[in-house]
Amino acid sequence: MEQAREKGRRWVISTRDEMRQAVIEVAREASRKVSIFTHDLEPGIYDDPDFLEVIKRLVLSQTYARIRVLIADPTRAIKNGNNFVHLGRRLNTYIEFRHVREDLRTHAESFCIADETALVYRLQASRWEGIADTYEPPVAKLYSKMFDEIWLASEVEMEFRQLGI
Numbered sequence: 001m002e003q004a005r006e007k008g009r010r011w012v013i014s015t016r017d018e019m020r021q022a023v024i025e026v027a028r029e030a031s032r033k034v035s036i037f038t039h040d041l042e043p044g045i046y047d048d049p050d051f052l053e054v055i056k057r058l059v060l061s062q063t064y065a066r067i068r069v070l071i072a073d074p075t076r077a078i079k080n081g082n083n084f085v086h087l088g089r090r091l092n093t094y095i096e097f098r099h100v101r102e103d104l105r106t107h108a109e110s111f112c113i114a115d116e117t118a119l120v121y122r123l124q125a126s127r128w129e130g131i132a133d134t135y136e137p138p139v140a141k142l143y144s145k146m147f148d149e150i151w152l153a154s155e156v157e158m159e160f161r162q163l164g165i
Helices: 016-028 049-061 075-080 083-090 137-153 158-162
Strands: 010-013 033-038 066-071 095-099 110-114 118-122 130-133
Touching (some): 016 110, 016 130, 049 083, 066 137, 110 137
Parallel strands (some): 033 066
Antiparallel strands (some): 033 110
16 A cells, blocks of 8 residues: 655646646745756746746745756747846846756756755656656655756856846
8 A cells, every 4th residue: 555645745737837836836845946957948937927936035035045047948038038037137146047058958858846855847848748746855856966967067048147138
């Protein structure tokens, strides 16, 4: 017989709105760090006012809060603008964007991790199907490790800091 979960909640995502809600809920779990691996800063997800409010509250309430964002293809965000990027420019000591190095852009997934405990994960960034969990440390740590490796190998995205996005 399967043991009942003591912490957290796990659910399946199948639509854009469910993804937006899951990202907000997972970000609320963060007390110090949010790591996001995205292909194009999905409009309607990472620039949602509720998500931005959660991020803003986190960085303004925690001295050591850190938001890191890896973007495989930032051209759409740079071209069309993005409210998350605007927030990152104002709070640039807490929020950092990096462009995934070209040879590492083979990752098809997309995910958001809070404090290496909660995560939203989609196997294919081009689809909305995925899973969210507010307490799954082993899986969150696995993807955090992969995120850190890509982060260290990637470059700071200067266009997010320089262009009038």
